[in-house]
């Protein structure tokens with residue numbers, strides 16, 4: 132039987148998503164090879180100041196979790212120096228297949244990902260920050276990917292593992308015209324506002340989102356809407372719009388900056404609850420919704436929808452994306468579900484790694 136060439140995975144980040152990703156990739160290795168012809172091995176797992184080189188160490192790190200103590204110090208910074216020991220051990224990228232995977236949450240990785248694409252190394256990322264926050268980064272990555280037919284896959288930056296980016300790209304590459312995308316892209320705000328829509332007081336809805344693991348330890352991060360903002364920008368850019376984060380017409384949820392959650396509790400919480408109550412109308416549900424239109428208008432803010440519409444059927448924490456297109460006419464294409472969470476996201480990243488190894492752009 133013909134042996135599949137090995138794809139060496141270089142993974143940046145070993146946090147809530149990165150750790151289960153190593154597990155999933157290694158546990159499903161035989162099945163992936165059997166069903167897709169992709170044979171994957173870990174070249175390295177890179178953390179902020181340490182690295183585990185080679186498949187054995189990645190596997191042992193996955194097995195031992197937090198108690199794994201065989202990380203070695205790595206070169207500081209995020210230049211190609213980080214990859215040099217990997218190329219020394221496994222070969223230069225012109226002779227060796229690599230996929231570079233970013234499951235960090237930092238802007239620092241951006242230049243390295245661009246260099247990798249420039250060298251013909253496929254890139255898979257779940258990290259929204261370079262795409263949405265670094266001016267020109269997305270456009271450079273896409274151009275580098277297209278020029279050399281090097282895969283650049285970022286499905287899990289929007290909607291976790293839900294097929295949001297792939298649906299949008301498939302619609303566009305087959306010649307459909309995207310008129311508008313309307314989206315509830317934040318699981319935490321879906322959970323909080325979904326609870327509020329169902330009659331929970333705001334403080335209880337926030338506490339519920341925290342208890343169920345959907346809100347950040349400091350829920351003000353969620354209420355500030357930055358995560359939703361980044362996702363809307365990535366959707367707009369994927370549509371081909373020149374949108375940067377400052378171009379979005381955002382209606383903030385919070386009325387002012389609060390130093391911490393304690394400072395928000397009390398008057399801040401009461402003011403937001405009053406605003407949400409005022410926005411509430413009989414027979415309607417209210418969510419924090421983004422939209423991006425072909426004419427370049429990109430918005431994020433509170434929107435109300437009839438309880439009898441698809442919006443009234445959402446479970447708290449569910450995401451929804453409605454794509455209005457020329458071909459689909461009056462009925463939008465709908466992608467919905469619970470896409471976030473570490474395991475679901477790791478499974479989406481793994482699917483992207485397989486497609487990148489198959490050279491799917």
Ligand SMILES: NC(=O)c1ccc[n+]([C@@H]2O[C@H](COP(=O)([O-])OP(=O)(O)OC[C@H]3O[C@@H](n4cnc5c(N)ncnc54)[C@H](OP(=O)(O)O)[C@@H]3O)[C@@H](O)[C@H]2O)c1
Nearest residue numbers: 144145146147148178179234235236257258471472473476
């Ligand atoms: N959690 C979800 O449900 C979800 C859903 C969709 C998308 N995402 C995205 O997936 C990414 C990862 O999320 P997460 O929850 O796993 O984050 P996390 O738990 O905070 O883990 C981040 C990891 O990145 C590493 N890191 C930070 N700076 C680095 C650098 N310069 N070089 C190499 N590694 C570096 C950290 O290293 P140390 O281990 O050394 O601290 C840590 O291992 C984020 O961009 C997030 O937005 C997450």
